[in-house]
Amino acid sequence: MTSNAAILLEERRAALNAVLDSKEFSRAPALAKLLKYLCEKTFEGRFHEIKEFSIATEVYGRSETFGEKRDSVVRVEMSRLRKRLRNYYADEGAAQSLRIVIPAGTYQPEFEPAIRDPGHRPEVIQSAPLNRPGKRILIACLAAAALITAAVVLLLLPYRSQRAAPASPPRNSADRDTLPGGGIPRPVRILAGSSMERSVDRFGVEWSGDRYFSGGEQNHWQFGGQEMGVPIRTIRWAPDQLYFRSFRFGSFSYRIPLPPGKYDLRLYFSEVIFLPTELGDGVENRRIFDVLMNGQPLLSSFDIAADAGGTNTADIRAFTNISPENGFLTLDFKPILSGAWLNAIEIIPNNTSRPLPIRIFTRNANFTDHEGNLWELDRYYTGGRQISDGEIVTGAHDPELFLSQRYGNFTYRFPVPPGRYRLRLLFAETYFGPHNRGKGGPGSRIFNVLCGGATLLHHFEIFKEAGERRSIEKVFRGVVPNAQGRIDVTFEPVVQYAAVNALELTPEK
Secondary structure (H helix, E strand, O other): OEEEEHHHHHHHHHHHHHHHHHHHOOOOOOOOOHHHHHHHHOHHHHHHHOOOOHHHHHHHOOOOOOOOOOHHHHHHHHHHHHHHHHHHHHOOOHHHHEEEOOOOOOOOOOOEEEOOOOOOOOHHHHOOOOOHHHHHHHHHHHHHHHHHHHHHHHHHHHHHHHHOOOOOOOOOHHHHOOOOOHOOOOOOOEEOOOOOOEOOOOOOEEEEOOOOOOEEEEOEEOOOOEEEOOOOOHHHHOOHHHHHHOOOOEEEEEEEEEOOOOOEEEEOOOOOOOOOOOOOOOOOOEEEEEEOOOOOEEEEEOOHHHHHHOOEOEEEEEEEEEEEEEOOOEEEEEEEEEEEEEEEEEEEEOOOOOOEEEEEEOOOEEEOOOOOOOOEEEEEEEEEEEEOOOOEEOOOHHHHHHHHHEEEEEEEEEOOOOOOOEEEEEEEEEEEEEOOOOOOOOOOOEEEEEEEOOEEEEOHHHHHHEEEEEEEHHHHHEEEEOOOOOOOEEEEEOOOOOOEEEEEEEEEO
16 A cells, blocks of 8 residues: 555655646756756755755756855756746646745745645736636737836936936935835844845845944954954854854944834844963953843843853844834944944844744755744754655654754754743654664664753653654743753763754743
8 A cells, every 4th residue: 555655755756747847847958957856855855965065066067166155056047947937837837736836045845735725825826827818818908008108107207307316325324214125024134244235044044234233343343452353263053154254343233224013133143252261261251241222221241252151152142022113123232341242133023922933844945834834944053963864754744844853962052032932852763773774673772852951851762652764742841041042952862863853942822
């Protein structure tokens, strides 16, 4: 009898073949090759290999010296591929029951049922081929109307050109900036000190260069009478090193235009200037400053290294239920000892009055589960390695969540606002077991899971509790962050390596 997982794989292959055999993709063989490559990697469970470098070298024949910043071929072709898929499902593939979608910012293809729900991807689901005579007449009428409108606009241009156009606001003059998105709440992400107009992190998320600031110095600081640049160091616990490659230093403020509403705020810091001594002494009390939000204390006598637990370490402070005042969110950084320091600002719209959930999937791609929840690619960890055994598990609504794992001796550090949280850990033994490539069985893998100094799981054995290739979850309630606004979850090996497939952290009511 064919398993559900096998049927699902067959359906996905059929969906891919339908796209590759279409007229839309027969005219674009290079994009067809790219799509097939991405899907085959997914079918084989080799998600960790779907990276920009791998695509550039294996699909487009770039050399081993390929540099993502110098050569944007993958990002450009992925954009073309997404557009071609939309065209296909709006025309030839309108009747397909399973559709291939590659979310913006990722290279991982997802397979979604064509649910004909007005609230679900209306631009795709409700599209139909424009191949009937009535629709052709409608298109012709619309085109004629567009031509008439264009002519009127051209006639009015000389008159409009006589009127003085408003000057473009200075890039760092917050007072003249209009509300982003025309009053629609949108994420704001700023790399403090960066002169780049825009940057894209490894999650495919766009960050702007420095803006809305006044005061401070950009990417240099004074020490011993000399001007110094930012040291290039590897920052531990960093979701992406990009956030810590630039900084603003000194006494400075940000006045960020925001539409009314509630937001989540994250501030990114790392101490890279002051370093421990050879005797092991730390750098506490070397840099201290206050952070005020809308004139009220947000962080008092803040010491980055003491808060983070060391230097060259990411310190991400999270806040929820943040609101602008008079259309602006104001952040003041006031030095007490040495200059204040900031690496990045992230502002996310959130009107739920609760912190946004964190869902981590241990692979380099995003995934949407059967309930519509987004699981984001692996982040917030230090230590361990990511791998996929390519085995399909049973006993799970979403077997894809168990196709990869982080294993070894590792810790996840989640930055969260104050509150109580529910921690959910997902496991499956896909390496050890009589029918798995690691063989063995009970006693082959034993590990502990700790959180905030407390042991959540002691001498835990996935195989003993669930068997091989079968999912199991462990749920813990009432988890609270420490004084530094973090929830640390440590996986400690006892026999062989610790392992986890996915983690979910949601606020409790």
